Amino acid sequence: MPQPKPSMIRNPDAYPSGEQKIEWARAHMPLVGEIERRFAEERPFLGKRISMCLHLEAKTARLALAIQAGGAEVAIAGSNPLSTQDDVAAALARRGVRVYAWHGATPEEYRSHLEAVLDWEPEGVIDDGADLATILHRERPEQAAKIRGGCEETTTGILRLRAMAREGVLRYPMLAVNDAQCKHLFDNRYGTGQSVWDGFMRTTNLMIAGKTVVVVGYGWCGKGVAMRARGLGAQVVVCEVDPIRAVEAVMEGFRVMPIREAAEIGDIFIAVTGNKAVISRDAMERMKDGAILGNAGHFDVEVDKAALADLAVEVRTARPNVDEYRLADGRRLYLIAEGRLVNLAAGDGHPVEVMDMTFALQALGLREVMTKSYPPGLHAIPAHMDEEVARMRLSTWGMEIDELTEAQKRYLASWNA
CATH class of the missing domain: 3.40.50.720 (NAD(P)-binding Rossmann-like Domain)
Structure with missing residues (x-):
């Protein structure tokens, strides 16, 4: 495998305030914290390289660290030149994640950051707006064919991937995180x-x-x-x-x-x-x-x-x-x-608690597509995963819900009850 480039960040010394932001997010992201604990035990990404393209701030940092805990080598580029927080980038780089992003990047610098996360030939991707997918399919088709799979969380990205799948050119499996109920019903609306x-x-x-x-x-x-x-x-x-x-x-x-x-x-x-x-x-x-x-x-x-x-x-x-x-x-x-x-x-992005749900889906979805055999194309998040995230959220609130009895399940499953 090619050796990844060193991190490309603006101010390595800004890490202390970035650490504070990450720890604040950690305190309010119990779902990602629980998944990080599971991943540290299971190591589902051991030896794998994962490239991410996301808005680089504290909540995203928590997702990257959870995936890293699962045994992955992680590289991340920002998905918007103005959304990267340089102190968070510095803190993430200090924790061993390869970071290629800085606030206010020129179009040329932004493009070089996206190229950098792909140059080390990842096996899995977490994409935002299908930026990585676009480069892979337009300019690196041989590399695209080697991607095991990934996740996409934006409406815009899903539109692009759906068009690619419809035309039969999508070369690897992607899970449509944006279409999951625990994403669009909460992140898109309330976030x-x-x-x-x-x-x-x-x-x-x-x-x-x-x-x-x-x-x-x-x-x-x-x-x-x-x-x-x-x-x-x-x-x-x-x-x-x-x-x-x-x-x-x-x-x-x-x-x-x-x-x-x-x-x-x-x-x-x-x-x-x-x-x-x-x-x-x-x-x-x-x-x-x-x-x-x-x-x-x-x-x-x-x-x-x-x-x-x-x-x-x-x-x-x-x-x-x-x-x-x-x-x-x-x-x-x-x-x-x-x-x-x-x-x-112009702000800090979605509230921490709602991104806890979305990034829980991202992490579980990445494990799903990286550890199971999916054909190339765009795939829905499994329904049980959606429900698992919702139940985790209810649990963090100390809430319980009812369960169907066996008789009720039989009634709903029958046309002649």
């Missing part, structure tokens, strides 16, 4: 709902109450963003292309309208679709002075940044992580965190 507004408020120091918030996309993440905006006192408008989701939004009490109409009344716009240019030039031309644009989708393509730059006659930094675009008619539009993930590029 995104809280973290988007946490990042927005700490970055802008503005009120949400009394404003009109336009949520573009009403999937599980959009539902959480809309729900929490209403809870903060906003009037919420939803824009959708799916008629079923639009009906659901109306029945949840939200106004639904096309983005062209919403553009004229919105104060805050949050895009969360997984698609590009959903906040378009046409919408920006209709927005009122002072409108604020944010993105909660994986890639920085949901706000049409090229169109925004073309419309502007002047661009300046209004405050840290907020860029002001002044248009020819004097209107000002504000873009949060360069149009990148507002909850991570």
Whole structure:
């Protein structure tokens, strides 16, 4: 096997505060802690190399250390140039994980970090947005054929992998963690709902109450963003292309309208679709002075940044992580965190407890695909694994639930009871 490159981090001496963050996460991630204990006994990844591409902060560090406890050599790259926390990267490197990431990486540096985690020929991957899968299949097909398997946790990544599987080009098995109930029902909805507004408020120091918030996309993440905006006192408008989701939004009490109409009344716009240019030039031309644009989708393509730059006659930094675009008619539009993930590029990401569930699924899913024989393609997380994580969560809360009796099981399984 090739020898992995040394860690590529910005400030090795920043590890003390990174250690503090990791220990705080440890104290509030009992599920990952229990899995780490099991892995240390079972050693399911002994001698295996695992490459990870995830937002590099304390919760992710806990997942990497749990996999390392299972016997793996672990390398990790950041999945967003603005979400990497350099002190956490330093602390993780100090614990023997190969780390290739730093905050504010240029596109070229970001790409070199992704290349670095693949250069040592991993046998398993944990991907975010299918970044590693894209490089492997476009540029390293021979290496892709040697991957035993992995996990993907984002909606955007699942869309890419599903397209690859549909075309018959996906060369290794991937478990769709994002589609697991313990992921999208909780992480996407409650995690995104809280973290988007946490990042927005700490970055802008503005009120949400009394404003009109336009949520573009009403999937599980959009539902959480809309729900929490209403809870903060906003009037919420939803824009959708799916008629079923639009009906659901109306029945949840939200106004639904096309983005062209919403553009004229919105104060805050949050895009969360997984698609590009959903906040378009046409919408920006209709927005009122002072409108604020944010993105909660994986890639920085949901706000049409090229169109925004073309419309502007002047661009300046209004405050840290907020860029002001002044248009020819004097209107000002504000873009949060360069149009990148507002909850991570402008905050600490999802709450620790909800990521405990998601990363428990990631760890168990990786063990599943690395220790069993799955054919190439995109596969669902086994239902028993979903239930195991839910039961672990209930247990940490000190809660119990009922069990079906044998008679009840027979009744449900019969058509002639």
